[in-house]
Amino acid sequence: MTEAATDKYVGQPIERKEDARLLTGNAIFADHYPTRPGTLHAAVLRSPYAHADILSIDTSAALALPGVTDVLTGADVRALSEPFLMVLKLPLDEWALAGDRVRYAGEAVALVLATDRYVAEDALEHIVVEYRGLETIVDPEKAVLDGAVLVHEDAGNNIVSERKFTYGDPDAAFAAAERRISITIDYPRNSLTPIEGFVVVADYDAESGLFDILSNFQGPYTGHPVMARSLRVPESGVRLRTPACSGGSFGVKQAVLP
Structure with missing residues (x-):
């Protein structure tokens, strides 16, 4: 075995490196985005x-x-x-x-x-x-029952995606268990609400056919092909720029759809 690292970080007052520019007003937020x-x-x-x-x-x-x-x-x-x-x-x-x-x-x-x-x-x-x-209908258990009102009628049901993962033999493990406990947990709806909302500044150059898009979107590599296809242009026709500071996201600015 190798010796444990001598540097200990847990419980130590580690100096944060990213805060200074945010607290001193030197970060780029949406209100700083240049517009023509x-x-x-x-x-x-x-x-x-x-x-x-x-x-x-x-x-x-x-x-x-x-x-x-x-x-x-x-x-x-x-x-x-x-x-x-x-x-x-x-x-x-x-x-x-x-x-x-x-x-x-x-x-x-x-x-x-x-x-x-x-x-x-x-x-x-x-x-x-x-x-x-x-x-x-807002109850997910009722939404999957036969006869439930459909969100998308062409889909035929409200189960838009289903994936099953099995590791080991859970049925055998439960059968051999001395005690089995069942519990149903209702998980409430939650929403991520950063202080700075979603912001997009878009410019189109008719001569080159290029879309230049500046946004605080946190998922540029997923958003870029989606934008290009939706705009009916090749991916080379869309330039998507995302500044280092998103104005807060917590993951909500990574999704293409709500």
Whole structure:
């Protein structure tokens, strides 16, 4: 055996190396991202329903506001892009904006582009969406039963992914055990909420066809191919830059989808 290391770290006041630039204001956060003159600001209209059909969307009043340059809906997204890449066995399409149905509260329904952030956010109140509420289900055990309301009807059930791992012979081990204990634990919903939200600054050069994207996204190697496919360009047509400081993430800024 080799001798144990003489340096002991557990329980010692180890000096942190990354804090100084954060505490002295020298780190790069989203408000420091450079933007070109004329950069538009986006605001997202989200669904108040957990499950509903979208019957109609009227964006005319929002488009009439001074400073609003465009309002995109699910129909526009389907005409301009492709669905996101998925890692599930079932052929489910996930788009940047909902189409004819929303499947969770807060799903993006429309996107306003304006010359000012506050104009964009105010314009959301002028978009009129007609919904038809559908049955919802929040209990995962009830969601997998036959006859349960389906989130994606084409899937046939609510089990979008199932993987089983077996190590050793657990059945034999339980059969030989002197005592067996069974317990059911309800794990509550939780959410990761960093102080700095998701931020994206995107620039498109029509001459070269290059998208230059600056974001505090923490999963650039997974996000890059997803962006390229969705934008209908080769991966060489998307430059994704992620600064060292994400403004907090705890893992939530690694996912392509909510």
